[in-house]
Amino acid sequence: MRLLKRMPELQILLVCTIGCYLFLETFVASNQLNDFFGLTGVDLIFISFFMSFVVAIISVVAGVGGGVIYTPIMLAFTSVDTLIIRSTGLVVAMFSGLVASGPFMRKGLADIKLVFLGALPILLGGFLGSLAAITLFDYFGATGDALVRLTLGFILGLIAITFIVGGASTEYPEHSEKSRLATRLKLRHMYWEETLKRPVRYDVHNVKTAVFLLLCVGFTGGFFGLGGGWAVVPVLNLVMSVPLKVSAATSGVLLAMGNSAAIWPYINAGALIGVVAAPWMLGQIIGGIVGAHALAGLKAALVRKVLIVLLFLTSLKLCARGIEGIFNVNIPIL
Amino acid sequence: MIKRRPPVPISGVVYGEIIYWCTCLSALLVVGGTIRSFLETDTVMPVGYLINSVFEGRSVEEIWATSALKSPPDALTYLSLLHNGEALTVAGIAFGVLSVAPAVFFSAAYLWRSKNEFLAVTAMVSGAFAIVTPFVYFLF
Numbered sequence: 142m143r144l145l146k147r148m149p150e151l152q153i154l155l156v157c158t159i160g161c162y163l164f165l166e167t168f169v170a171s172n173q174l175n176d177f178f179g180l181t182g183v184d185l186i187f188i189s190f191f192m193s194f195v196v197a198i199i200s201v202v203a204g205v206g207g208g209v210i211y212t213p214i215m216l217a218f219t220s221v222d223t224l225i226i227r228s229t230g231l232v233v234a235m236f237s238g239l240v241a242s243g244p245f246m247r248k249g250l251a252d253i254k255l256v257f258l259g260a261l262p263i264l265l266g267g268f269l270g271s272l273a274a275i276t277l278f279d280y281f282g283a284t285g286d287a288l289v290r291l292t293l294g295f296i297l298g299l300i301a302i303t304f305i306v307g308g309a310s311t312e313y314p315e316h317s318e319k320s321r322l323a324t325r326l327k328l329r330h331m332y333w334e335e336t337l338k339r340p341v342r343y344d345v346h347n348v349k350t351a352v353f354l355l356l357c358v359g360f361t362g363g364f365f366g367l368g369g370g371w372a373v374v375p376v377l378n379l380v381m382s383v384p385l386k387v388s389a390a391t392s393g394v395l396l397a398m399g400n401s402a403a404i405w406p407y408i409n410a411g412a413l414i415g416v417v418a419a420p421w422m423l424g425q426i427i428g429g430i431v432g433a434h435a436l437a438g439l440k441a442a443l444v445r446k447v448l449i450v451l452l453f454l455t456s457l458k459l460c461a462r463g464i465e466g467i468f469n470v471n472i473p474i475l
Numbered sequence: 476m477i478k479r480r481p482p483v484p485i486s487g488v489v490y491g492e493i494i495y496w497c498t499c500l501s502a503l504l505v506v507g508g509t510i511r512s513f514l515e516t517d518t519v520m521p522v523g524y525l526i527n528s529v530f531e532g533r534s535v536e537e538i539w540a541t542s543a544l545k546s547p548p549d550a551l552t553y554l555s556l557l558h559n560g561e562a563l564t565v566a567g568i569a570f571g572v573l574s575v576a577p578a579v580f581f582s583a584a585y586l587w588r589s590k591n592e593f594l595a596v597t598a599m600v601s602g603a604f605a606i607v608t609p610f611v612y613f614l615f
Contacts, residue, residue, distance in 0.1 A: 150499050157506045169513045182526035183513075220532030232568060236498065239571060242578075243495025246487040253487035253582065257594045260579075260601040268604075327591055331481040340481045397494075401575040401605050408569060411547025412535045415564030416512055416522045419505045422568055426502045 144434055151430055158423045162187045186420045193424020194431075197237040201432030202439060203447045204374045204389030206234030206396045207425060209455050221417075228407035229418045231400055236422050237429030238397030241390070244433035249332045251390040255345070255377065256398065258328070259355045259391075263373075263399040266359020273364055287466020293361065294459030300375045301452035304445055307379075312441035313341060314382040320346045332387055336440050346382045354380060359399065374448060385441045389448070390433075486589065490582035497574030504567030512560025519543040520561035576606045 145152055165183045180188075192214075193207070200207040208230040215226045245251035304311055323329070328345035358372040373395055377388035407413050436444070461472045512522040520542065528538040539547040548556070550569075556562040579602030587595035 150496075154499060154502055157503060161506045161510050164510065165513050182523060182530075185526065185530065186509075219530065221529055222532060222534045224535050225529055236571065239494050239574070240498045243491040243498075246491025247483065249481065249483035249487070251487065251491075253484055253490055253586075254591065254594050256490075257579075257583075257586070257598040257601065261597045261604075264601055264604050326593060333480045339478055394491075398575050398579070398601065398605070401572050404569075404572050405550070408553070408565060409549045410535065411539050411549070413565055413568065414525055414529055414538075415505075415508060415561045415568065416525055417529050418568060419509050419564050422505055422571070423502055426498060 144431065148430070151427065154423075154427055154430075158190065158427065162190065162420075186416070189417075190420035190424045193233065193421040194428040195424075196233065197425045197428025198432040198435065199447065199451075201237050201241050201393055201429050202389065202436050202444060203451050204392035204444075205448070205451055205455075206393075206400070207237055208234035209451060211421070224407070224410070224412045225414055225417065228404070228412040229414075229421055231404050231407065232413070232418045232422050233425055235397045235400045235404070236425035237432065238393040238395075238400075240426045240429040241433035242394045242397065244430065244437075245390040245394060248437050249330075250387060250437060251394045252330050252332075252383070252387055254326070254328055254330070255381075255383065255391045256395050258326070258348070258352065259373070259377075259395050260398050262352050262356040263359040263362075263395065264402060266356040266361075267363035267399060267403060268359075270360040270363025273360070283466055287463045289361075289463075290459050290466065291463025294456045294461075294463055297372075297452055297456035297459060300372075300379070301449050301456060303375075303379060304449050304452070311378055312385045312445060314343075314378065314384065316344060316346050316382045318346075319344055320348060322348045330387070332384075334386070335437050341384055343382065343384055343387070347380050351376055351381045362399075363403075375452075385444055385448075386436060386439075389444055390436060484589075486582045486585035486591075489585055490578045493578035493581060494574050497578075498571045501567045501571030501574070504570060505564050508560050508562075508564030508567055510560070511563060515560055518559055518561075519556065520548075520559055522561065525561065576602050579605065 145155070162183065166187065169183065193211075196207045196210045200210060211233040212226060212230045215221060215230070219226075242251065246253065320328075323345040326348065328348065329343070330345075331340050331342040333339075334341045354376045355373070358376065373392040374385075374388045377383045377391060378385050383391070404413070464470065465472055512518075512520070524542065525538065528541075535547060539545070544552070548562075553562045553565050553569075557566060579598050583595045583598035583602065586598060
């Protein structure tokens, strides 16, 4: 409630969105859909908005794109065309990060220098990955694709285990030596840690390795249509020694920027159905604002736990898709 | 130990504020587009038909082939149909996405002024990438 009082724009957005859906529910007749428990189109839109709101809060807190949660749910529980799911998934992955950029930057929680350092490798990697996907897919084959998904799933599981084993040391990583390249690029920063009531200073390390890894993340994201949300926080936190909350905030901003170029082919192919994507986008915006303010007040330990759960779930999903592709079986729960 | 809040980089605030307000504006456009699409009766993109088709699992080609448009709309089609609710909704989403470009350029200018030339240049290249990509798709 305090957040609502402090932010008139959030009030306006909430009133407009809820008002819009209430108006449509009350005054606009809509046919019931087949096989959807007697729900109408407007009902489905309202449910989508509410789900998107919840997904946005979780994804902003963990620093992963909402697509990691949205895409498996839609693929598992609906018969919607995958191209439409992927285009709406991009909207979901992007908008919570876009709107959270404001609160994150205002609070100094996201590091703009890291955003710009990582943006180019992710954009370039994503572009090269999608080009490679188009030209190499026939040679690569479905089995090769599945094998890579399985490998990525294992890597992700290992990253999640690293976060568990690393424990609290991953929340505020410390490094004895200073990186010369990071010093030359002025990659030093300090942010106000609300839960500790004191500023936390950090130095960035392993810049070259991290840039290369972000290029790889962009490439695999573009090649397999995975998005990069699963790997940016680990690269920032485990490789560059950036505190976990700053990694989560910076990752969200970075992903939003990195995905901004990927939406256009879908719009140009008519695959972005506005009326279906709209409630997801609105939920992401309102949930993204709430999530961004929640992250500042959350303990880093909680952020780490949310991230571990999401990493394990994504790992499970990737492994399942890999096994499905290799052994030609169907795993219905995922 | 220092207990004061550290200063926040102005380049970051500029980046965040531009994107934040553009995204909020795009949300209002999308709300307007949604209401309009449900209220309009004589349209080439009827919302009831679109929702039913999507949740019935029809493919993108099938959906548009049996609509009044006969083929999937591209970005230019949406621009020419901006009076239409569905097109307005897509335009609202596109506006939000495009907000990245000005945010990057203004932020890069502040980074340059604070003597972070290398990162300012990488920011400009990323911004150019974000701007050029939609035009590449529009034109080719």
